[in-house]
Amino acid sequence: MIEIDFAQEIEKHLAEVRALQAPTGLFTASAKDVPTGYNKAWLRDAYFMSLCFVAIKEWGTVKKLARALLAILIKHSHKIEWAIENKPFESWQYIHARYDPETFDEYWEEWGNKQNDAVSEVLILFCELELARQGVLETEEEKQMVQKLIDYLNRIEYWHDPDSGIWEEYQEVHASSVGAAVAALRLAKQVPFLRVHDGMLERGEETLRKVLPRESESKFCDLALLTLIYPFRVVTNDECDQILSNVEYFLTRDMGIIRYKNDKYYNKNRDGYSEEAEWCMGLSWLAIIYAEMGNVEQARRYLERAHSTITPKGKIPELYYSHTNRPNENVPLGWAESMYAIALMKARDDTAQS
Numbered sequence: 001m002i003e004i005d006f007a008q009e010i011e012k013h014l015a016e017v018r019a020l021q022a023p024t025g026l027f028t029a030s031a032k033d034v035p036t037g038y039n040k041a042w043l044r045d046a047y048f049m050s051l052c053f054v055a056i057k058e059w060g061t062v063k064k065l066a067r068a069l070l071a072i073l074i075k076h077s078h079k080i081e082w083a084i085e086n087k088p089f090e091s092w093q094y095i096h097a098r099y100d101p102e103t104f105d106e107y108w109e110e111w112g113n114k115q116n117d118a119v120s121e122v123l124i125l126f127c128e129l130e131l132a133r134q135g136v137l138e139t140e141e142e143k144q145m146v147q148k149l150i151d152y153l154n155r156i157e158y159w160h161d162p163d164s165g166i167w168e169e170y171q172e173v174h175a176s177s178v179g180a181a182v183a184a185l186r187l188a189k190q191v192p193f194l195r196v197h198d199g200m201l202e203r204g205e206e207t208l209r210k211v212l213p214r215e216s217e218s219k220f221c222d223l224a225l226l227t228l229i230y231p232f233r234v235v236t237n238d239e240c241d242q243i244l245s246n247v248e249y250f251l252t253r254d255m256g257i258i259r260y261k262n263d264k265y266y267n268k269n270r271d272g273y274s275e276e277a278e279w280c281m282g283l284s285w286l287a288i289i290y291a292e293m294g295n296v297e298q299a300r301r302y303l304e305r306a307h308s309t310i311t312p313k314g315k316i317p318e319l320y321y322s323h324t325n326r327p328n329e330n331v332p333l334g335w336a337e338s339m340y341a342i343a344l345m346k347a348r349d350d351t352a353q354s
Helices: 006-018 043-055 059-075 077-086 116-131 140-155 175-188 200-211 223-228 237-251 281-292 296-307 334-353
Strands: none
Touching: 006 043, 006 334, 043 059, 043 116, 043 334, 059 077, 059 116, 059 140, 077 140, 116 140, 116 175, 140 175, 140 200, 175 200, 175 223, 223 237, 223 281, 237 281, 281 296, 281 334, 296 334
16 A cells, blocks of 8 residues: 555645636646647536535635636527527537637537536536535626526437537437436525426436436446546436446556547557557546445555556646556646545545544
8 A cells, every 4th residue: 555645645736736727717628738729628627627626615716717607608698598599409509618718719610519518517516606605696697697507408408418428429318418417407406596497307317217327329338427426426326336337347447447448539559449548537536436435445446546647747647548658648637636636635534534
């Protein structure tokens, strides 16, 4: 067992995430000088990067992000209102998932921009802040802007709407996207000024029960399914056990978790499959989940494996090429840094209690 100075290690990786927050409040997915385009701001990444600050109640950082997300919604309110009234039928008519971190403009190139989970995660963040009495919604107009996210999810019929999902790829009904909306709507029901339309939560829950433990029609097992356990917490105990069993058996590798079998992203094999890239944040994810389940030994085991993915410069990359110690260019990945910091916090707490 390696020795970890939890306080020092947590602060070091929180600092890596803080360094990615633009003056506007948005987080870039990776360093501003990476050549891959990861100097853009993703709604999803921003949400997952905020989780480490929610965990330590560093509300100033979280609220700065939330104000930026609110500004994005207001800037693009006409598009959102059009979608609610007309129901989008082309991907570009949906709420986009990526924005310029300075101007809040959409990026228009084709990127699988139809990502319903990202919209739900923005709603989750606003609801969590309200319920923690740290809300940033000051006017009736701002509250109505967040209500429009619920109206939008209802209008697109998220419970059976094919989207590109967490990996921004093929349009299918994704359990992880439906689950994000279910989590958001459960929280929204607790916020007095928000209204969840009749039946829309129940339809999402029904879809989950039908699709799980699969991620989609084409994906039997997928790293994205872990979102349903943490942070969304929308699965039953049996579903949780099945998801964990499948992810650990089919997807776990030495330096991370592959997203799914035959994933072509950063695949080093010439035929484009069977050498799937290993995503570092997956190890931290499993550590978090096992810590929350009270399995201290398993949580510590995955935390140590996550620790082994840190580069000599002290940063956590997006992924390593299959069966190598060579990371890709997205170093650090803000999302991976956040998840590792949370895993450290939970392991520290579990260690202190044991």
